[in-house]
Amino acid sequence: MTAFWVFFGGGLGSLARFGVGKLTLNTMTNFPLGTFISNIVACAILAIIVYLLPLKTENTWLQPFLVIGFCGGFSTFSTFSHDNLKLLEQGSFGVAIANILVSVFVGIVIIFLVKSKLAH
Numbered sequence: 001m002t003a004f005w006v007f008f009g010g011g012l013g014s015l016a017r018f019g020v021g022k023l024t025l026n027t028m029t030n031f032p033l034g035t036f037i038s039n040i041v042a043c044a045i046l047a048i049i050v051y052l053l054p055l056k057t058e059n060t061w062l063q064p065f066l067v068i069g070f071c072g073g074f075s076t077f078s079t080f081s082h083d084n085l086k087l088l089e090q091g092s093f094g095v096a097i098a099n100i101l102v103s104v105f106v107g108i109v110i111i112f113l114v115k116s117k118l119a120h
Contacts (some may be wrong), residue, residue: 009069
């Protein structure tokens with residue numbers, strides 16, 4: 001049954017990722033905003049679930065559905081890597097480096113802040 005929840009959550013996460021991509025498609029920037037937003041929001045969702053649910057629920061399906069499924073489908077390391085390769089090939093070295101550093105830093109900080117808040 002766990003595989004079903006991962007599958008279902010992954011499908012919903014992928015649809016949400018598609019929607020964010022469509023909403024940010026026409027932004028006037030070289031920065032891959034859709035990928036950034038999806039990855040950062042997935043970090044926040046993951047942190048809330050990982051650090052809040054074990055304290056609040058006995059439901060064994062929620063973590064596979066939300067963490068592995070939804071967050072896995074919503075976040076996208078492959079697109080993140082591809083976006084950065086395209087930026088490097090276009091000569092946008094500063095934007096690529098900024099995207100890598102900001103994405104990783106903000107993702108870690110969000111998870112740390114959520115963990116810190118929920119630990120109190």
